[in-house]
Amino acid sequence: MDTIRIETSGGSYPVHIGKGIRTKWRELIDDYASYSSFFIITDEAVEAHYLSSILGEEKLSYFIVPSGEESKSFEQYHQCMTALLEAELDRKSCIISLGGGVVGDLAGFAAATYMRGIDFIQIPTTLLAHDSSVGGKTGINHELGKNLIGAFHQPAAVIYDIECLRTLPDREWRSGFSEVIKHALIHDETFLNWLVDRRKAVQNYSDEELQFMLKKGINVKGAIVKEDERETGVRAYLNFGHTLGHAIEAELGYGKVTHGEAVAIGMIFALRMSEEYFQTKLRMDELRIWFESLGLPVAVPRELDIMKLLQRMKVDKKAENKSLKFILLKEIGTPTKVSIDDEAALKLLKKSVERSV
């Protein structure tokens, strides 16, 4: 098992990464004995695979949401809070988030707001959750935009059992890989080359390769969160590919594309924009072909109205005074935040729409 410590304003917490460690969660939590009770939040697919291995012999209470992005909703949040109240959780209770980013964001937001904030721990079960379980962004979606309702609330611990990844559907492997690629693109070209050089689908990585890749991604995120926990500066770099990605998710309807797929389209768009803005070559063509070979989408879906996407991008949390902000790369590994005018964004959006076959 490897342990990475994430440093935040409120102290640090461990991210344990290893095989089969989910059943040892009680030993891996520093203050296990100090909690009055634990309450698990999970989703239907994860329940079927993993809930019993977390419960063990213990009769813990739990709440199960439907699988998928639609569960990051006011309705599920409300139902979740009702379940917590009915289970009579007190301020010394701890919520366990068992699942991917959807469950993590929802359970984290429930923990952030239940009685004005109680502890929670993350037991991530998707590849994408190497990103979502670390750093303390929690929240739900609104029909007007992704993650617009939320709070910063750091977990007390993250227990990442790589064994859980082996039951992921192929599409979810790919989706999570997109955020791994993001971490490489914003920080480390050597790591990017390591990923490209594998020349195999991520689901075929060995346990050792997976462990290495997860540590790399989490270290990139941890270093940025340490420097800027509440996104007043460099944390926005973790949003590379997300200005367009989030707009696509909301405009198509939550759950139509996965988050990682939308971010993949957004990253290719941001690479193209970076090349134009900085008048440089950034391997965009090579990376687009690589994404396609991995089965990741690279173009804006044809059915989307680009004017509506533009309006959506202005509701992005990075936007200021309705002016569009993008994270671009000066070079691979060197991100920066820039303002882009509407005309330039529209021109590039037109070029990025899927061609009909």
Ligand SMILES: NC(=O)c1ccc[n+]([C@@H]2O[C@H](COP(=O)([O-])OP(=O)(O)OC[C@H]3O[C@@H](n4cnc5c(N)ncnc54)[C@H](O)[C@@H]3O)[C@@H](O)[C@H]2O)c1
């Ligand atoms: N808070 C953050 O910093 C942050 C970072 C990145 C993404 N996110 C959010 O994360 C969400 C996406 O997370 P996700 O991709 O993990 O989606 P998800 O949680 O919906 O999981 C994807 C699918 O896989 C299933 N699943 C989960 N684990 C499984 C397993 N081990 N075996 C089989 N099936 C399993 C789920 O039931 C679901 O159907 C988005 O809402 C995104 O906005 C948040």
Ligand SMILES: O=C(O)C(=O)C[C@@H](O)[C@H](O)[C@H](O)COP(=O)(O)O
């Ligand atoms: O942790 C961050 O900061 C990120 O931006 C990570 C993103 O991958 C993630 O999708 C996050 O939820 C997006 O944040 P948002 O503030 O744009 O909603």
Ligand SMILES: [Zn+2]
């Ligand atoms: Zn993301």
